[in-house]
Amino acid sequence: MTWEATEKRWEALEKIGAYAAGELDGEEAREAELLLMEDEDYPRLVESYTRMLVLLSVMGQESPEAPKSVVNNAIRRAYVAAFLRGAEDFVGGLGRSYAGAFVYYLGLRPKEA
Amino acid sequence: MGQSFNNEDIVHSASQGNARAFSELVREHSTLVYRVALRMLGDGGAQDASQEVWVRVWRSINNFRGDSAFSTWLYKITMNTCLNIREKELRRERWELREDLPYLPQLDGNFESNPEATTLSRERKDELLVALQQLRPEHRASLVLRHLEELSYREISEILEIPEGTAKVWASRGRAALLVILAGEADESNGDGR
Numbered sequence: 001m002t003w004e005a006t007e008k009r010w011e012a013l014e015k016i017g018a019y020a021a022g023e024l025d026g027e028e029a030r031e032a033e034l035l036l037m038e039d040e041d042y043p044r045l046v047e048s049y050t051r052m053l054v055l056l057s058v059m060g061q062e063s064p065e066a067p068k069s070v071v072n073n074a075i076r077r078a079y080v081a082a083f084l085r086g087a088e089d090f091v092g093g094l095g096r097s098y099a100g101a102f103v104y105y106l107g108l109r110p111k112e113a
Numbered sequence: 114m115g116q117s118f119n120n121e122d123i124v125h126s127a128s129q130g131n132a133r134a135f136s137e138l139v140r141e142h143s144t145l146v147y148r149v150a151l152r153m154l155g156d157g158g159a160q161d162a163s164q165e166v167w168v169r170v171w172r173s174i175n176n177f178r179g180d181s182a183f184s185t186w187l188y189k190i191t192m193n194t195c196l197n198i199r200e201k202e203l204r205r206e207r208w209e210l211r212e213d214l215p216y217l218p219q220l221d222g223n224f225e226s227n228p229e230a231t232t233l234s235r236e237r238k239d240e241l242l243v244a245l246q247q248l249r250p251e252h253r254a255s256l257v258l259r260h261l262e263e264l265s266y267r268e269i270s271e272i273l274e275i276p277e278g279t280a281k282v283w284a285s286r287g288r289a290a291l292l293v294i295l296a297g298e299a300d301e302s303n304g305d306g307r
Contacts, residue, residue: 010289017288041214046305048217054293058233060242060261066147074167075136082132
């Protein structure tokens with residue numbers, strides 16, 4: 001097949017797919033219906049698409065659970081990160097308090113008006 | 114879209130560094146993250162990607178402003194993580210479109226009459242997952258969000274940060290390519306591997 005012929009086939013394939021998926025309306029749907037009459041194999045293509053969409057839809061209804069290790073790992077990481085963040089705040093706060101007390105002890109704090 | 118669970122308070126607490134609130138978010142949404150990662154990356158990469166998503170969520174949850182639903186924001190992080198992982202891989206060439214049109218044979222069991230009541234066999238699921246992995250990442254992203262997560266194009270455009278028209282084009286190309294791949298596999302398994 002030439003490049004143009006291949007492109008045309010892909011275009012037809014995509015248009016028929018959109019038609020089978022019910023995504024065309026109005027003028028576009030009519031164009032697709034006219035296209036279906038151009039080739040006697042095209043209606044079979046609609047059937048094939050419909051089958052594939054059924055497969056996808058059934059697969060879409062299944063919702064595999066995430067493995068426990070994924071869930072537990074994500075939770076563990078969050079707890080560790082939260083603990084480290086808390087520890088950092090605590091140490092930072094403690095340091096600030098000591099620095100404040102030291103400044104006060106040395107009498108370096110400016111007098112309040 | 115997605116969960117109707119109202120997490121505003123939990124999200125707010127988590128953004129303040131509350132690990133317990135964050136744990137609740139992980140438990141509530143871990144299935145969504147894993148499911149999308151599985152469909153984007155397959156069995157091999159889904160677990161690592163999910164871990165990475167939660168690390169990113171914890172790091173950036175204080176940037177979540179609540180302009181969109183939490184699930185939309187989570188979809189966005191999950192998709193970005195999966196696409197980043199994919200970007201590192203080589204781009205695949207476009208599949209060869211043969212002279213004959215891709216044809217998917219009739220499905221087994223009572224699929225066509227009552228798909229809701231049917232479950233996919235392990236083999237069929239693996240086949241679909243493998244076929245999805247062969248799509249270009251952006252086409253796969255749009256296709257997964259549209260046909261597996263059943264989101265609207267408006268939602269997809271928000272998650273992938275692209276115009277709605279682009280989301281439609283990507284889904285459309287993904288659909289066509291997936292059909293070509295699946296039909297090719299069906300031919301091969303029927304001993305018709307031309």
